[in-house]
Amino acid sequence: MKEDTTRIEAFSDGVFAIAITLLILEVRLQHVGSAGRLSTALFALWPYYFAFALSFFVILVTWMAHHQLWRLVRGTSRSVQLANGCALFYVTFIPFPTAVLAANLGGAEAETAVAFYCGTFALGSAAFNLLVEMIARSHLFRPEVDVMTVGRIRRGYRITFVFYVSATLLALVAPYVALALTIGVRLFLLSIRYQPAPVAPAAVS
Amino acid sequence: MKEDTTRIEAFSDGVFAIAITLLILEVRLQHVGSAGRLSTALFALWPYYFAFALSFFVILVTWMAHHQLWRLVRGTSRSVQLANGCALFYVTFIPFPTAVLAANLGGAEAETAVAFYCGTFALGSAAFNLLVEMIARSHLFRPEVDVMTVGRIRRGYRITFVFYVSATLLALVAPYVALALTIGVRLFLLSIRYQPAPVAPAAVS
Amino acid sequence: MKEDTTRIEAFSDGVFAIAITLLILEVRLQHVGSAGRLSTALFALWPYYFAFALSFFVILVTWMAHHQLWRLVRGTSRSVQLANGCALFYVTFIPFPTAVLAANLGGAEAETAVAFYCGTFALGSAAFNLLVEMIARSHLFRPEVDVMTVGRIRRGYRITFVFYVSATLLALVAPYVALALTIGVRLFLLSIRYQPAPVAPAAVS
């Protein structure tokens, strides 16, 4: 069983590592035209740097959350593998809304672009909720993860989902506030969700 | 011998993870022109989202099947490595027919595009059949995999091959029916082919 | 020491897996224009399919050779890491000459394109020769690899280098013969170089 988790974690790690590295392919001088001075062009690319940095941070934090979650899991089932596939689907999709965001930051259609970007997070959060449900229903949390902890994890993911749906709606009227909120919530989650490696009995690791 | 399998599985996992993540590079706003409203453009990209999601699902299911198969294998030989290379060749090729499909869904040449897409599956299935044959002929299935199981696996892969060849031909007259069938067969295979990790003797894993 | 080899092999595997998967990005319908029927365009792309398949095969065989070589190595040194870096440099470069080859197969400048393609193999072979030399000089072959085996490996790599240099020169006058020879030599090497996993004493693996 242990081995199974290793394999799915390695595959997931690969997908995370590739998605986070592909983001840079959208940062190109062509986006700002080739006329004028190079320094002007490099400054004009700021929305691309911003979107790149933001999505890099999003994928990194998602990887950390995924990592945290799987450390509590003792094996896989078909439904868990498919739910994990949905979560990875979200991760591989991120470069596209990032490109849409970069091309429209500060533009006339920022509302649509930010709503699309935040809507992607809402769908991603739905996928992570599905993954947590499938792990819980297949009784695949490690024995030392008690019922209360599982309940806390589920509630945390549900609240995050509601938050991203709200941010998506908010983006339609106040895109930059919505964007700031999705950054803020991740910084907050980062500060509460992370726990150092449990002092696990030797048999577990 | 064990070590050998680990290395080829890790390499294969890398190829699967990269191919599945590269798919997103084909989803671009440029495909629908830059005139008009952003929301209109985002909706007009539906064939690209559909093709992306479908090929993501195809590669994910193929990875799960590959994973399942290799769990039954105890080592490699040159012919097995080459046959596995053919299977990976198919996996890395998928982004191209996906792009062709996306550009022609709902268009005047959907027949050709879907036939090309399904034809790729037929070739991929041929590669997987070759892999299973090579493993069987090199006597590299684990000792606990009995003759009947090997026979069942071989038959399963042969039937899948015949199915994809039929779907390719069908696509020339009824592309959307063919497409629906290739999705259906994967959902069906997913429900029968998957088995939880065998309760293997400690020495095996 | 053992651990060190694992890490460099994993990194190398990643580079091989990515380079082999990136090749498909060069197969695009845009290369043959968008006018005319889709089926005609798909056929007209044959040089791209051919170059893709050939370079896929080249990288796969190179991975197998790299894998074979590292199984004989017990640790790394700075010079070995740098020489391995040169070998990986060659691997990551392959997509470019592949694109040049595809764009010129059957064209008026096939000589230049094939010479560039074969010249890349010559440089790659030089890098592998350097790697073998560095491993040998740092005395990092495993103890069970005797002097005669090391001598045979060195000679094999030197002959391959001379062969690729000759193929590069030949390409300037007879490109398709040179191309056929570089395919042939790989099929030949594949048949002689591969050895099944040695029945190593338990302490080694």
Added chain:
Amino acid sequence: MKEDTTRIEAFSDGVFAIAITLLILEVRLQHVGSAGRLSTALFALWPYYFAFALSFFVILVTWMAHHQLWRLVRGTSRSVQLANGCALFYVTFIPFPTAVLAANLGGAEAETAVAFYCGTFALGSAAFNLLVEMIARSHLFRPEVDVMTVGRIRRGYRITFVFYVSATLLALVAPYVALALTIGVRLFLLSIRYQPAPVAPAAVS
């Protein structure tokens, strides 16, 4: 704790391997136009080959330094994971300044391009300094890494940072000298920083 390091190292290795392999996507014949002879075009691409080779070398050396550093670490904390994320952010960013450098080598705005390229190294060095600080402050260096060694590592990274900031400023007036210096410093670091695997007590590895 050990396991935790393995996972973050594997993720980092993936990012390094992908970033180093993506560099080739910027080497394209289109950069020099399609008119004229192929051989002329292949020669005219020299700034792209040079930038590709240089950034390949930079990422390889950075990977070796990252590898060296993590071998001294016994676990992770949230702040270490975030600092490592900053270091990886730098690594994934490299393909963009590489493209800017290639497009401007020998051109009228080489100063800006080289300053941007060296400035990226300065930011990357800042990220690595942060990582070393976080590891030191979280007391996550292995017990056998004594206070003097930690002090030497910290000083080394600080000096490198000052060097890259200076090179960035120098690039504004003498770009090619600055470029030569950043290559030279890496060759120098390579010769002093590398140490063979320590003869660690069995319990450590």
